[in-house]
Amino acid sequence: MNRRHCAAAAITLVCALAVLSAPAQAMAAPTPTPTTTPSATPTSTPTTPSPAEKRLQEVREEIETLYRKAEAATDAYNLAEGQAKKQSGEIVRLTRSIAEGQARIAELKDSAGAQAREQYRNAGLPPGAQLVLSGDPDLFLDGVNQAKQGQQATKGMLTELEQAQEDLETYTEDAGLNWEKIEANRVKQAKAKKHVKAQIAAAEKLESQLAKKEQARLLELEQDAASTAQAAWLSSGALKDINREASPAGKKALAFATAQIGKPYVWGAEGPGSYDCSGLTSQAWAAAKQPIPRTSQEQWRQLPHIAIQDMRPGDLIIYHSDASHVGMYVGDGSIVHAPRPGRQVALTGAGSMEILGVVRPDK
Template structure:
């Protein structure tokens, strides 16, 4: 054991002397090979512009999911209203069937009181020609009334069955909508949380610079849109309803964006536009995608204040044109209702609620 320790110490001493007498060279510290228990070196930091683009993508995805959530909510409200209407129809149908059954019972009781003889037999046995003719007319009227009552009863029963089936279908649609809403809500919250996490990791100066980059990108897009001559023929006056809608929308400037909100303290993009047109007494669909799908489309060059500009290929954002190349809109979480250039985002098209 002692000889082995002495040999090991001698080898160590020789190596140390060799290192001390060797020429000095600049060398980088070796990078360990990643192994099962070794953490790989972190990836290169993203540029602020890359972070901005990633945050924008996340918020756009959240916007699309918000549209799906709002649409499911709007459909659920309509279906709930339809169920209420059908429930009343079912109650009315049941009351009508009860009335018809009472009438049928009254006829049966009347026949019993007359001895149970058919009307024709009673008329023959009367021996009075005038009574016979009166009885014949009454019998015909009674037969027609009975036939009509039976037809009415059959129709009432068919209607009642249809109402019940429709109500059940609407309940199933509501349940499916709730499932869809839950999925959309989860997606919205995940996208927003991811975007907020990215932004929270930035220093204060970087966050300020991020806002500048966001504004620069919007300004550049607006400048390119204007240089294309897009505003050359856009000088139309708003309609009376359009003026009321614009007044409402601009009156919300400074209020925060909150997904799913439609006022009065906060809005999402389509919550703002739908409430503005509701204030103008022209109800429109709740979501930007349905606004694009259902409202009349017009060429950009025919745009006037009050019209809605739909953005991005998936129609996931909307703003209201207010004139002079500007829109009022609720941008995204973390921002407030504001004015910005109409060309600051990718324009899908323009719709007019009061065409």
């Protein structure tokens, strides 16, 4: 009995040791309830961007700011250039008027000289005295009428001569003022051009310092930011009930603008091979026989403003608080525009940038 009892105790001890030395998972229940592991559970905490990603975001924002400043300076350059062209045209017109005025003054002086010479040939006697001395009543009466007509003609000639001289002085003064304006606008142009080039050069330098992989990621970040802004704009209900058709002129402007897709952005360019943002919109509406101001800021200032809910294809959407960018609405929440240096004319979401307002060239 004792041996059997000892053997049973030994077997029990071995079994207990075997259980204690088994792996931990062997202790799990045979049919566990399915659960989601912590690593697979979505969390609301956003992933912290890596230092490299954060740096790229900062670079993107800095590049965007530089190009925005360049675009504003481009508007200033284009405005000064347009004013210089206008003043040059005015100078040409005034120069022509001055030449015509000088010719007319010379002609009037010749007529006055001819009258003086005629009087000299008549011994210096005035027409009335000559008639009295003629002794012929009929000739006298006829001569009186002719003398009156001659006096009126002389008076009119002198008045015209005086007016021509005043006009000549005015034309000359205006021409001088226009020359001053041209010079002032040239100075503005030079400053704006220098500023544009400096901003673009700074942006291009920042971008060129990135590796190819970083440049590709930068483009992705740019597109992501635009998509996010567009999605927010659409979700706001901005396009609700906007289903209007373009006007006949608007269709022509749209056809021109969309035909330029793929052409490069070049600041100050008005085509045909490249465009800046307002160069594209102004040329598109010029093709529709509806001239509009050259710059986005002047387009915003001079053209009729339209509520977004009344927008139709062909209208111009002005962007940013300084009205430094413009695109043409094509419908379905999109615009065609010339974005910035290094990009081409393209379609993009109308809400991908900060909208200032909408203007209509052919209201």
